Amino acid sequence: MSNGYNGTSIGYNGMSNGYKGMSNGYNGKSIGYNGMSNGYKGMSNGYNCKSIGYKGMSNEYNGKSIGYNGMSNGYKGMSNGYDGKSNRYNGMSNGYNGMYNGYNGKSNGYNGESNGYKGMSNGYNGKSIVYNGMSNGYNGKSNGYNGKTNGYNDKTNGYNGKSIG
Structure with missing residues (x-):
C-alpha cells in the first residue's frame, strides 16, 4: 500500500500476481503484468x-x-x-488519456521496450519501466479497482496490491 507500483526494473512483476478476476477480464494465473511477454489476458x-x-x-x-x-x-x-482523479499510471506524471489512444511504449509508462498493451497477443513487455509510480493506483468504480493512494485495493477481483512491486 505504500509504494503502489514500484517499477524499478519491472513494474507489474509477478509470476502469479497480475490482475485476478473473471469479471474484469484479468487472468492472474501466471500472466497478468509479467514484465516479460504476457500481459493482460482476460476472458476474451x-x-x-x-x-x-x-x-x-x-x-x-x-x-x-x-x-x-x-x-x-x-x-x-x-x-x-477508472477514476482518474489523482491516481494515474505513470512513469513521472502522465496518465491514461482517453479511450482511443493506447499505451505509448517507448517513453512512457506501460512497456519496457516497444510493445505495451497489444490486446490479446503481446501485452506488457516490461523490461525497464512500466508503472513507475510513487503514488499511483487504480481508483476505479466499475472494474473493482479501488486504489486511493498506492497499490491495488481491489474489491471485485480480490486483487490486493500489497505484494506487488
Missing part, C-alpha cells in the same frame, strides 16, 4: 470489463506514440472503470 479481450474503454482488440495498445499522454489525466470516466 485485453481489458474485458463489460463497458470498459480498454477492449483489447478495438482499443488495443500499440505502444507507438501516445499511451500515457497527459499531465494529470489518469483513467477518466465512470464507464471506463
